[in-house]
Amino acid sequence: MSELQQPDTFILLTAVLLILGVLTTKFSARLGVPSLVLFMMVGMVMGSDILGFIYFDDASLAQMIGILALIIILFEGGIQTKWSTLKPVIKPSLSLATIGVLLTTGIVALAAKLILDLGWLESILFGAIVGSTDAAAVFATLKGQNIKPRIGATLEAESGSNDPMAVFLTVAMIELITIPDSSVFTLIGSFFVQMGLGLLFGLVLGKLAIWGLNKINLDSSGLYPVFATAFALLTYGITDFLSGSGLLAVYVAAILIGNAEIAYRHSIFRFSEGFAWMMQILMFVILGLLVFPSELFTWDIFLKGIGLSAILLLVARPAAVYLSTIKMGYSHKEIIFLSWAGLKGAVPIVLATFPLLAGVEGSDLIFNVVFFVVLTSCLIQGSTITNLAAKLNLTGPAKTMPIHSLELISLGKADAEMFEYEMQEDAAIVGKNLMEIPFPTGALINAIIRNGTLITPSGNTTIQPGDFLYILSARKDKQQLKKILQEKRKETDAS
Known part of the structure; x- marks a missing residue:
């Protein structure tokens, strides 16, 4: 770490990691492996257990980078979401983001109790950490794919809005573990306050961002994307400071901005897309650095991880999707696809750093098994989503994109x-x-x-x-x- 504190070494390693991350996206499609997995592999290979170039074990820094990256990724996903596509699927998406997460958490908690031999609170904590569909993984996997709009919108809206539920459940369980006198009823009340404030501040600050982008005449066109991104960070910061759900606020504000008439629209979209890719690369490489392969790839972690992954993918997620979308107009094939497309990604790994920093008993085991589950999800689900959609006849017309994108500098x-x-x-x-x-x-x-x-x-x-x-x-x-x-x-x- 002392070498990393030298500016020249830090800058060189950052450049190398970003270049390797970009190059992996070129080969991910050919290999049939999601780029997110390759990003993590880059971090693991560069880490102390393999090549030994970087020794990194700072969970606090990884958590901070992860949250920052999630803000940027959620913002980019939100501004790309069309309200006309989102509106018809709000009800099922919110049901999946709340009831679905709770059901997944409960089923996985039962399995974690048996397989990991944890206490009940720690088992529920594990279930909460892996209970949500990851926005970064879903946005990256579905980008450019010709999945039918209704199904794609459901997945994107669910993944963009279910992080607050996972964060709340994780923090609540840690509080119950570390502070035994905590009141469950107080925590439930806190959840509704967080969601309400997240929605309110998302709407207010989203409207303010639209007004600012259209009314403030900046000297350089390059400042408009920076201005929009700054509002995303401001939205999270203010909402979180006032005890609201910052991630929900960012996603709501982004949807408003993306569906409004704003100046330099294409510049903002292109900048946000590139910035989101950069943050995805950085986040997954950092998370790959944080894990030690010598601890992760042991028979104990492998067997426990495979067992929990199987229950999550084949039991918990399908049951949660089916029960959360009853009588909402989804066909049997669509439910199968929604069940299989519930990708896990950065959010569970970032959430797994919470018990590490809180000193929860068994937190090292939880982190390693969570990482293994995420790796399994990205490898198995991420590489088969497009083929499954085709087999279930859930693909729409091929997405066409214009070759050129023009915009006046003045x-x-x-x-x-x-x-x-x-x-x-x-x-x-x-x-x-x-x-x-x-x-x-x-x-x-x-x-x-x-x-x-x-x-x-x-x-x-x-x-x-x-x-x-x-x-x-x-x-x-x-x-x-x-x-x-x-x-x-x-x-x-x-x-």
Whole structure:
């Protein structure tokens, strides 16, 4: 650790770890292994037990980095979530995020009591730590996949909103273990206060962030993404300081920001995506460094980990999904997929540092088994999700992404915006040429991407389904423009 305190050594190792992390994403698809597993492997290999380049055992620092990374990852996942897709699945997602976590915790706790030979409170603590679906793992695995929107939205909303329940249960159990006189009823009341404050501050600070992004005229376009990210950190900090759920607040605020009309929208999205990837790499590498393979890969941990992983994947999660979504319109195939896609990731490992720092008896065993369970989940579930969706016929149309993303550098000062829009097959203007479309005065189609080819538009250019239009328009005309683009073709026109 003394060598790591030297700035040049620290910077060099950070650069090496980030480069290795980025390179692993290139090979993860070819190997059929989720990149998150490879990130952890990089940390484990670089650690003291194998190559011995870095000795790291600071659980407190790992916890701080993990929480910071989760804030950034939740923020990026939230701003990418479309409200139109999320709205129909709010009820089942919240049910999975609360009732589902409680059921998973209870079933795993029974197994942990038998397999790990812990006390009841420690067993429930273990169940709480692995009870939630991990946002980082789910967002990374589903990104770019053509899973049906309803199923994908359910998983993303569940993973984005169930961390507060897992954090609360973990902290509550540690308090009951370390402070025997703690009141269960007080802790239950605290849960509702935390969730309520998280929702409230998420809404308020999300609205404030939208106002700030649109009203404050910054000198550099690069400051807008920084400003948005700073609001994510501010949202967590204020909410957590006032005893609310900071992670819930960040996710709620991010959904508001992502679905609002904001300046430099694409810049904010691209920056957040890159920053989230960097934090994922850093977080999983750090967590890989924190574990010692010589302690993890023993027959004792292997047998206990395999047993608990099997119960979690094949019993606890399916039972929780089935009971949490009864009469909510999910088919048998969809329930199977939701059960299998309940990935574990960084959150359980970060939560496993809580009992370590609190000095809970058996915390070393809990940490190692949790890490093994997470590794098993990422390897087995993460590498089979896409194939399972295809076999269950739960894949939608292939996601198409435009080759180019354009945005004016002088956007804020010019009070204008360049935005992209994908034409749907049933749009009213499909089949019409540009001269026939009553665009607002001053609105200009600068480019059209059609089947991967750039087309320079003219007045006679005909709009076709799947076209990506890049439109320059005054910000005040954007709603009118979107109304024209989104208008559906009438039956008489279709015929």
